[in-house]
Amino acid sequence: xxxxxxxxxxxxxxxxxxxxxxxxxxxxxxxxxxxxxxxxxxxxxxxxxxxxxxxxxxxxxxxxxxxxxxxxxxxxxxxxxxxxxxxxxxxxxxxxxxxxxxxxxxxxxxxxxxxxxxxxxxxxxxxxxxxxxxxxxxxxxxxxxxxxxxxxxxxxxxxxxxxxxxxxxxxxxxxxxxxxxxxxxxxxxxxxxxxxxxxxxxxxxxxxxxxxxxxxxxxxxxxxxxxxxxxxxxxxxxxxxxx
Numbered sequence: 001x002x003x004x005x006x007x008x009x010x011x012x013x014x015x016x017x018x019x020x021x022x023x024x025x026x027x028x029x030x031x032x033x034x035x036x037x038x039x040x041x042x043x044x045x046x047x048x049x050x051x052x053x054x055x056x057x058x059x060x061x062x063x064x065x066x067x068x069x070x071x072x073x074x075x076x077x078x079x080x081x082x083x084x085x086x087x088x089x090x091x092x093x094x095x096x097x098x099x100x101x102x103x104x105x106x107x108x109x110x111x112x113x114x115x116x117x118x119x120x121x122x123x124x125x126x127x128x129x130x131x132x133x134x135x136x137x138x139x140x141x142x143x144x145x146x147x148x149x150x151x152x153x154x155x156x157x158x159x160x161x162x163x164x165x166x167x168x169x170x171x172x173x174x175x176x177x178x179x180x181x182x183x184x185x186x187x188x189x190x191x192x193x194x195x196x197x198x199x200x201x202x203x204x205x206x207x208x209x210x211x212x213x214x215x216x217x218x219x220x221x222x223x224x225x226x227x228x229x230x231x232x233x234x235x236x237x238x239x240x241x242x243x
């Protein structure tokens with residue numbers, strides 16, 4: 001099931017796409033808006049798989065929105081003007097729907113989004129079984145870095161970004177910390193705060209609600225919400241007085 005959002009300054013165009021989404025079994029409508037600036041606020045707080053985005057809108061156009069959205073989700077552009085197609089694909093749009101949009105053409109774009117997701121998930125599941133690393137995109141366009149799980153000491157969430165810390169470097173990538181948490185082996189990593197994940201083997205000491213990690217001078221906070229699970233994981237290796 002793909003969560004999707006519709007952004008178009010014409011309510012009639014939104015209503016048509018909502019009708020198509022409801023007819024498509026693997027799509028789930030999260031919301032819609034005629035205000036692209038309002039959409040930006042919503043997309044900062046919600047995880048969306050697929051956006052149907054109009055190009056010609058007041059305040060900010062769909063083309064201007066594309067660099068802001070970057071790799072947060074898949075984007076299908078919608079417009080009445082075919083000359084904008086090249087701009088859409090230059091900004092990595094998944095597909096381009098020319099108005100008036102038929103259901104057959106809509107379904108083809110939606111299926112493409114689903115196939116991309118299934119391939120991505122399959123690739124991850126395969127790597128999770130066989131590999132002990134992941135590749136992450138960096139701030140430099142087109143550049144990816146291989147990160148070995150054994151080298152990771154901790155991860156810090158920064159709004160739409162995460163920082164991955166190893167002994168040697170800090171890597172910034174456009175990922176949601178919750179999504180990244182699901183990609184890490186549970187036996188090696190543990191969430192200790194809404195903004196932090198740490199490597200279990202690199203925990204050096206615990207001082208009240210502060211975690212000291214090997215090769216790191218700064219402490220990582222232990223959040224109250226994660227405290228019980230943290231001690232449950234570590235309890236089998238604890239000695240001395242009970243917490």
